[in-house]
Amino acid sequence: MRIAIVGTGLLGGSFALGLKSATTEHHFIGVDNNKSHANKALELGIVDNIMPFNEAVKASDLIVLATPVNIILNQLTDVLDQMANDAILIDFGSTKEVFCSKVAGHPKRSRYISCHPIAGTENSGPAEAFRSLLRHKQMIICEKEESDPKALQQILDIFALFDSKISYMNPADHDRHIAWVSHLSHISSFALGLTVLNKEKDEKKIFAMAGSGFSSTVRLAKSNSNMWAPIFSQNTHNISEALEAYISQLQDFKKIIDANDEKDSRELMEKANEIRRVLLGIEKS
């Protein structure tokens, strides 16, 4: 297969590296409007050659969109319009509802498979890609009933090489759930970083005592704004609801702390400890 990797960063690059490590039968074409990323991807062997977007789309059997979600939204119908009739389009974006709406009714809708791999790090760019990133991870597929069954099977066969755990969801459920378990934790982390960075203006040494706990909680604040700003735009309603619940929870916590109510604060934390069950599940997966 000739596979176009559109966006040669962390996710697109790791998909190519992972697939290359499993089989040598594919040829990878890199597309990236960031020239230094494109060159880096070529240099690192992530892709075998570089082509402009339109040429790559026409020349490929599989097109993988791994760009920020605002770019994916623009590229989806362009790709469907231009690609060969028997080519397949997939995307790795963190929102799914706007994409599925965008392609609804397109003559080649059945050649699109709407994917979201639950994998990533706080880093970005081809130099951060690594072949095991997608290994054993969850892969959410939305509106599978709108995709051609044979095309779907071809993609499932590829994901099987990663030992992906496949789940099927409707796009609305996907976007709502991901707001709570991914988008919200990114915002909580960005806001934590900002809060203490602001405090640093008055207290130069505020970070001197920061340790591994702070580091873990604030790690996602390193994430790329070009990737995340469009996600917030495309999933505003769900994120806003999750954020409202989080702020309200923090206000409850603050009231209890202000009232010096150790019994209530202990109870809140014991409830929060139930997260052990969830974390155990993530570690096992």
Place this chain on the structure above:
Amino acid sequence: MRIAIVGTGLLGGSFALGLKSATTEHHFIGVDNNKSHANKALELGIVDNIMPFNEAVKASDLIVLATPVNIILNQLTDVLDQMANDAILIDFGSTKEVFCSKVAGHPKRSRYISCHPIAGTENSGPAEAFRSLLRHKQMIICEKEESDPKALQQILDIFALFDSKISYMNPADHDRHIAWVSHLSHISSFALGLTVLNKEKDEKKIFAMAGSGFSSTVRLAKSNSNMWAPIFSQNTHNISEALEAYISQLQDFKKIIDANDEKDSRELMEKANEIRRVLLGIEKS
């Protein structure tokens, strides 16, 4: 030296294990009102024998208080009253102002050295202790001018075996700074866990897509409520201020997301990215 480890959990246990691995010259007496913890500490070789609190205090050259901060507050003057005149008392609590106030003016104040190791995990109990926990970590010492210089030197010699990085602070600065870089991130994590656990009541599958990013941000929500509730009580004012700033930051973020203002959200995240500098410092240390 005969060293009493009062509280044989993660921190006390790791101190004993670390010191034992550096030198065999000390004898460790375990004190724990949780009998199964005391037995576990003995079984794991963390301590060499178990004694009741009063006996251990009288029999020891160094008493290490590694209990929750409400217990430390009760134990401080008891220990000073009962211990030998040339014995030394240290504590590992995460608050320092109330402790230094409590012992101020005590006839044996100079035998107390107020310590806070910046080290820990979200786990607790002797079974979680490990000898490298305190290795290369920061050790904050408060009000060193109130401690006898020779006693201080004896303690510094012990911390040197851990390659501790010693800093001296006044207790008020310590408690203010630690509220922002440790206590706040614990609350942000507890609240994140609670928020999504609450959502789970209506959406049974909400955690199915949780990945490593969520896991990292919510890790501290596993922390022990018996340790943290008293910390919040002893550092209420500072924590409340930090929490207010955090909530206000989240509200700003929410406004920007609700307004679909990608430019402002991008700017906020780019500011937050500055946290890379801080995290680099923590990783290097």
